[in-house]
Amino acid sequence: MKRVTSEVAYEYIRKRIQTGEYPPGFSLVTEVLSSEIGVSRTPVREALHRLATDGLVEIRPRHGATVKQMDLAQYRDFCGLRLALEGYAAMLAALVHTPLELRTIKLALDAMRTHTERIIVDDQDKVAHEALMAEDVRFHVSIMSAAKNNLVKSEILRLHLVNRILFGPADPSGPPIKEFANKAEHDENRRRVLANHEEIYDAIARRDAPAAREAMERHIQDIIDHAALTFGGTPAVRELTPEELAYRG
Amino acid sequence: MKRVTSEVAYEYIRKRIQTGEYPPGFSLVTEVLSSEIGVSRTPVREALHRLATDGLVEIRPRHGATVKQMDLAQYRDFCGLRLALEGYAAMLAALVHTPLELRTIKLALDAMRTHTERIIVDDQDKVAHEALMAEDVRFHVSIMSAAKNNLVKSEILRLHLVNRILFGPADPSGPPIKEFANKAEHDENRRRVLANHEEIYDAIARRDAPAAREAMERHIQDIIDHAALTFGGTPAVRELTPEELAYRG
DNA sequence: ATTTCAATTTTTGGATGCAATTTCTTAATT
DNA sequence: AATTAAGAAATTGCATCCAAAAATTGAAAT
Numbered sequence: 001m002k003r004v005t006s007e008v009a010y011e012y013i014r015k016r017i018q019t020g021e022y023p024p025g026f027s028l029v030t031e032v033l034s035s036e037i038g039v040s041r042t043p044v045r046e047a048l049h050r051l052a053t054d055g056l057v058e059i060r061p062r063h064g065a066t067v068k069q070m071d072l073a074q075y076r077d078f079c080g081l082r083l084a085l086e087g088y089a090a091m092l093a094a095l096v097h098t099p100l101e102l103r104t105i106k107l108a109l110d111a112m113r114t115h116t117e118r119i120i121v122d123d124q125d126k127v128a129h130e131a132l133m134a135e136d137v138r139f140h141v142s143i144m145s146a147a148k149n150n151l152v153k154s155e156i157l158r159l160h161l162v163n164r165i166l167f168g169p170a171d172p173s174g175p176p177i178k179e180f181a182n183k184a185e186h187d188e189n190r191r192r193v194l195a196n197h198e199e200i201y202d203a204i205a206r207r208d209a210p211a212a213r214e215a216m217e218r219h220i221q222d223i224i225d226h227a228a229l230t231f232g233g234t235p236a237v238r239e240l241t242p243e244e245l246a247y248r249g
Numbered sequence: 250m251k252r253v254t255s256e257v258a259y260e261y262i263r264k265r266i267q268t269g270e271y272p273p274g275f276s277l278v279t280e281v282l283s284s285e286i287g288v289s290r291t292p293v294r295e296a297l298h299r300l301a302t303d304g305l306v307e308i309r310p311r312h313g314a315t316v317k318q319m320d321l322a323q324y325r326d327f328c329g330l331r332l333a334l335e336g337y338a339a340m341l342a343a344l345v346h347t348p349l350e351l352r353t354i355k356l357a358l359d360a361m362r363t364h365t366e367r368i369i370v371d372d373q374d375k376v377a378h379e380a381l382m383a384e385d386v387r388f389h390v391s392i393m394s395a396a397k398n399n400l401v402k403s404e405i406l407r408l409h410l411v412n413r414i415l416f417g418p419a420d421p422s423g424p425p426i427k428e429f430a431n432k433a434e435h436d437e438n439r440r441r442v443l444a445n446h447e448e449i450y451d452a453i454a455r456r457d458a459p460a461a462r463e464a465m466e467r468h469i470q471d472i473i474d475h476a477a478l479t480f481g482g483t484p485a486v487r488e489l490t491p492e493e494l495a496y497r498g
Numbered sequence: 499a500t501t502t503c504a505a506t507t508t509t510t511g512g513a514t515g516c517a518a519t520t521t522c523t524t525a526a527t528t
Numbered sequence: 529a530a531t532t533a534a535g536a537a538a539t540t541g542c543a544t545c546c547a548a549a550a551a552t553t554g555a556a557a558t
Contacts, residue, residue: 004310005542031509040543042291045511046298053302061253062510062549077400080337084401088333151326152333155404254512280539289513294541311519311540 006043017067024069055162082159083220090216092147094209101146108139109201116194120187255292266316273318304411332469334405339465341396343458350395357388358450365443369436
């Protein structure tokens with residue numbers, strides 16, 4: 001025995017989903033995966049269950065596992081969760097951050113500013129794009145670390161994982177997503193994100209908890225709105241679940 | 250094959266944890282459980298993993314599973330999560346509730362009022378105690394249903410599950426929990442809970458989203474404070490994790 | 499030609515066996 | 529007597545095997 005085999009299976013599948021090699025709706029057959037990875041079906045099964053609790057995979061009993069796919073309504077629910085948690089984390093961070101934690105947040109913010117400027121000058125700068133994304137993550141992670149609530153932190157990290165998958169690198173065989181907006185729109189969006197981050201940082205720095213929460217919530221709401229635009233124009237009236245309908249009689 | 254055996258195992262173990270038959274820290278050995286339940290080790294393993302993601306069980310690789318135990322610090326983190334989510338749900342409910350959903354919430358509130366009065370008159374009324382707990386749950390569930398975000402709802406329900414376990418029926422072999430306060434204190438607490446609920450309801454009814462959130466957050470904060478008292482007097486300074494310490498260099 | 503029903507194949511969920519690792523026990527040494 | 533080391537027992541994690549359920553294919557009847 002080498003090491004935790006189920007971990008290998010988990011990482012293997014997760015990576016494929018994230019890169020888009022296994023697109024949303026893709027059927028994940030244990031037998032195929034196990035022979036592909038070179039382990040038996042047991043650890044694959046376990047990995048799929050873990051991915052299901054992460055929200056990356058959907059398992060219907062006796063029907064197998066598929067890569068999760070979300071419609072806009074589900075995405076909005078998802079972002080609502082993120083909004084609630086990250087807003088709370090920002091609030092906590094404003095209250096309990098240490099000077100060092102504040103500096104860590106500021107470092108990420110400053111780096112983002114630099115990279116954003118660079119991208120606005122040269123749209124094709126791949127390195128700057130990569131760096132910007134990395135610093136964006138660092139900014140958010142720094143805030144939830146400063147909040148000092150590990151449960152909240154791990155929940156948010158789990159959500160980020162899903163977000164990356166559904167709106168990540170590519171969606172080669174998925175439904176036709178609306179073509180990217182033009183550069184001017186993109187630049188405007190980047191500036192808005194940066195402005196949002198600055199607001200959040202300032203509120204945390206002056207220990208203004210309500211303002212920090214509001215700023216973070218506005219930021220995430222902006223993300224939702226932006227995604228709604230690129231996703232497709234439909235206002236997407238929410239479907240009511242049977243469970244919800246039960247409340248009406 | 251009869252039915253989903255892993256479901257049987259899951260319910261079996263969950264119930265035992267909730268009733269306190271398996272107290273916090275209790276060692277959950279797959280072999281023992283499988284022979285006790287009458288299924289093989291595979292579904293037991295799966296059930297334990299599910300319980301771990303629910304937060305009821307702790308699994309350390311190669312060391313087995315134990316019933317999760319929380320200290321006060323962890324409980325506060327846990328309640329923080331609940332506060333963030335239920336506060337958000339109350340806000341949403343204020344914004345998007347239908348008249349029927351509002352009435353459902355009011356029904357639970359009215360029932361709670363009745364049962365609380367009854368308990369204050371007769372402390373020993375077991376039926377009223379049961380009913381009060383049930384209506385308390387109904388009140389909270391009605392609100393998250395009215396919020397119409399299934400993800401948030403299922404997350405909160407998961408949290409409620411854990412809450413029930415750690416502060417549920419009994420903890421026979423656990424550390425000596427401070428003896429229950431006297432009746433006057435209890436009655437005061439019950440009245441405060443009811444007043445909280447009324448505030449929450451009123452805010453939702455008049456579609457005042459910020460007030461609904463604030464009232465809910467105050468309510469949960471009260472619960473935390475109350476638990477801190479009955480748990481033990483220690484202020485419980487949070488331990489820093491190695492991960493957090495990394496941020497300091 | 500299309501639809502329906504049955505048989506075959508595929509695939510999941512569960513049981514069992516096996517190897518590796520951890521823990522418990524016991525004995526020996528300081 | 530206490531502490532450590534070695535071996536024995538127990539327990540986890542993975543692989544394989546088996547049975548039940550679902551999907552698919554093919555044939556027959558309308």
